[in-house]
Amino acid sequence: MAAWHRQKALEHSAPDKLPIATNHRGITPHMANHKIALIGGDGIGPEVIKEGVKILRSIERRYNLTFDFQDFPWGTDYYFKHGEMMPPDGLDILASFDSIFFGAVGHPDVQDHITLNGLLLPMRRGFDQYVCQRPSVLYPGVASPLKGYDKAGDIDMMVIRENTEGEYANVGGLLYQGHPNEVAVQAGVFTRHGINRVIRYSFELARRRNGKKKLASITKSNAQGFSMVLWDRIFDEIKIEYPDIETESLLVDAACMNFIRRPESFDVVVASNLFGDILTDIGAIITGSVGLAASGNINPEKTYPSMFEPVHGSAPDITGKGIANPIATILSAGMMLEHLGELEAAQSIQDACMTVLRDGETVPADLGGSATTIQIGTAVVNALESAH
Ligand code: GGG
Numbered sequence: 083m084a085a086w087h088r089q090k091a092l093e094h095s096a097p098d099k100l101p102i103a104t105n106h107r108g109i110t111p112h113m114a115n116h117k118i119a120l121i122g123g124d125g126i127g128p129e130v131i132k133e134g135v136k137i138l139r140s141i142e143r144r145y146n147l148t149f150d151f152q153d154f155p156w157g158t159d160y161y162f163k164h165g166e167m168m169p170p171d172g173l174d175i176l177a178s179f180d181s182i183f184f185g186a187v188g189h190p191d192v193q194d195h196i197t198l199n200g201l202l203l204p205m206r207r208g209f210d211q212y213v214c215q216r217p218s219v220l221y222p223g224v225a226s227p228l229k230g231y232d233k234a235g236d237i238d239m240m241v242i243r244e245n246t247e248g249e250y251a252n253v254g255g256l257l258y259q260g261h262p263n264e265v266a267v268q269a270g271v272f273t274r275h276g277i278n279r280v281i282r283y284s285f286e287l288a289r290r291r292n293g294k295k296k297l298a299s300i301t302k303s304n305a306q307g308f309s310m311v312l313w314d315r316i317f318d319e320i321k322i323e324y325p326d327i328e329t330e331s332l333l334v335d336a337a338c339m340n341f342i343r344r345p346e347s348f349d350v351v352v353a354s355n356l357f358g359d360i361l362t363d364i365g366a367i368i369t370g371s372v373g374l375a376a377s378g379n380i381n382p383e384k385t386y387p388s389m390f391e392p393v394h395g396s397a398p399d400i401t402g403k404g405i406a407n408p409i410a411t412i413l414s415a416g417m418m419l420e421h422l423g424e425l426e427a428a429q430s431i432q433d434a435c436m437t438v439l440r441d442g443e444t445v446p447a448d449l450g451g452s453a454t455t456i457q458i459g460t461a462v463v464n465a466l467e468s469a470h
Contacts (some may be wrong), residue, residue: 097184114147119179124197125156125396126406126455127185133408133459134415137431140463141419141456142206144470145427152179158189158197160244173208181418182389184409199252207246209386211379212276213283214243215417216393218365221374222440224449228342228368230232230256234440237369238440239348240287243358244280245379247271248309252356260373271355272309277316283325283382284352293349296328297321298338300353300361313354338364368391373407373448376414380419390418400447404454407446409435412462432468441465 121133122128135151142148154175156168167187169175176182182205187197205211218241220226221236231237251271258264281299288297299317303310314331321329332340334357340347341364353361366375375393392410400406416431438444444461445451453461 083458084274086367088318093271108217114422114426115150115425117150117152118180118182118418119176120151120153120184121156121182122153122185123187123200123201123396124159125186125398125401126394128186129185129401129404129406129455130392131183131185133422133455133462134411136459137412137434137462138415139465140399140466141424141431144430144466145424146179147424147427150176152258156201157187158192161192161197163199167197167206175203176387177209179387180422181387183415184389184391186394186396186400187391190398192336196373198397203250203252205389209379209381209389210383210389211381211386212244212246212280213380213382214245214364214377215287216241216356216358216365216375216377217244217413218362222436224370224374224439225441226368231345237345238295239345239365240291240350241358241362241365242280242284242287242350242352244276244353245358246355247273247276248355255354269305270309270354272312274312274316277313278320279318281320281352283344284350285320288350289324289325291350294328294331294347295326296330296347296349297324297332298337298348298351300332300334300351300357302334302357304333310354317352323403328378329399333425334361337361341365342368362393371407371446371448372444374413374418375410378414378417380421385387388418388421388465390414390421402455406445406455407448408455408459409439409446409462410461430466430469431462431470434462437465437469438462450470 120131122131138149187202188194189197204417218239220231220234220237234349242308249270253271256266284297288295301310303314315330345368354422366372372394377391379389381388392414394410397406413435417430420428438461442451444458446453446458
């Protein structure tokens, strides 16, 4: 494995590295057992989660840990039967788990705001997962569509998306619905508390990451003269405490151009909920495919379970064809183990994915190959097992 990657692999989630496995219930078991809620969700979600579980079962055989998985059939099929995406006590049920391993939401027959607000966003908000951490890394054996970026690590950034408020706050309403004078009001909610904590988290990450010691803050404060001016002001206040971190503040349109024009100049990037979502799609495509983009929705204090999911959605166009790339989900499982304090096991998942990508024998459809979802999962298990 390339040296850059070994250095980088374990820097994703917990602000304080935990040498011993712990969970948000404060339990530090002798032989760690982690209670994991599985929500495959919609479309290709269940297909990729199945491969993630396959890798985690292999981890159990190699490390001193076990997983108690419990499957929850929530999502749009549940909505068709019950009129809601999950039961009313869904979050209470999930609260007793150490982590949530999630696939995707979205169905062609239901408006996306219903599925998103019925399942994914309640978890992010209800469990105060205010950090959405999304690596955008050019992995070995993967081609970037950008000219001149051809070596592993040529692009290597971590985007931190504020995950509980901002443009996703779901505050607003409709007036005179269906009439010619219909009005929609959608408010963005930006609090000093919310901005402060996600920016601080990002500075801390920039400080401990083996990167360029840089943090870029992305807003649109020329047009959003209240909320994003507050964000810029808080960023300027906090940066004084981190003289070792080089900073830049960019408008989101410039940031989009620069992700393509000079992606190597970014290290850690912090942005609002919506801007972080858009920027990480660019980050995914310049590093090969959204099929490789992992993410963690993190409650850093571990008061509640965190949730790990691929960046991609339910992909109805390829659902059931068995060709979805499960690597984003498998890498998300690695981020989950890191958050749970299982650092060695997390590293081995990361290493196994890199081996498969570098070897180039089992290539998923989104990277130009013809390997099936199951074949890719099996290749990662084989890589993991042959490394031990
Ligand atoms: N696995 C991610 C997923 O299902 N995404 C669906 C989606 O629409 N997400 C919107 C968002 O994360 O903002």
